[in-house]
Amino acid sequence: MPKLNKLKAVSLCAIAATTGVALAGATPGMAYDHHKEAAAASQPTIVEAAMGTGMHETLVAAVKAAGLVETLSSEGPFTIFAPTDAAFAKLPDGTVATLVKPENKATLTSILTYHAVAGEVTSADLVALIERNGGSATIDTIAGGKLTARLAGDTIAITDAAGRTSTVTKADVDVSNGVIHVTDGVFLPG
Template identity: 70%
Template sequence: MAKKAESNIVQTAMSTGMHNTLVAAVKAAGLVDTLSSPGPFTVFAPTDAAFAKLPAGTVETLVKPENKGTLTTILTYHAVPGKVTAGDLVKLINANGGKATITTVQGGTLTAMLEGGNVVITDAKGGKTTVVKADVMTSNGVVHVTDGVFLPA
């Protein structure tokens, strides 16, 4: 039997050492309590390197108090209600002719496909992001680590 994860999504992100930007953004957006609640949630978690790929100054601008609404929109676009494992995603992709549409907490959609054995997510602006580490189980859901930041429409 698999060991039950004891850390929630936020605690897990804080412990990785590669999600410092995400954690700072979650704090700035006031989403710590939400992502620490029972959920369950599925979070696609961009690494610090993923945030670093955004144009210079983007993160610094987003975490300013006056941009909290925009930041919240972007972050909730990385969360999906319920616990969706990589296996669930692959089944959904295969059941839908190679492409699955996922509705996020923000209300927008993401498109998941398989490319070279990896789950690749396309955001509303056409940006492609690869899941680089799947199924990081938490007490209130699952985290999939990504190499890019999703941008909603």
């Protein structure tokens, strides 16, 4: 998946350069921590964690249909905004069934990578970024699109390019190759 790795590197540089967010693993000269590596090795990957929740079956099926299991099981790190099955159910009837067809793999991949950010961005990173930028922050996705994060009370709300707003219902699910933020909506790139 060299194209995805190139996008990941470009996205990581764009986030770091435009937002000033320090992403885990992005700082040269960072001290090597054997304890952190051992703890990470005992944690599930993004895909394994999603498979074990019981509320991300649609997301896992979509990741498999798009051929992204290997990528999202790789070292990363990635930040994934993971829509629940209930979030996918809010889409118009037949949308998911159409997207997982082999002929729609490119569209499905684009939508799924629109939910992914290169690097590990915790909820504290997002809140700091939102506050530093006057109440909203733009996040570059691996797909090359942008998401806008804002605070809605003490909840992080994410608006996609289509103008749909979803909230993070569970933040900072730590996995071996990044972090997952569970969302109540599916992001659409436009």
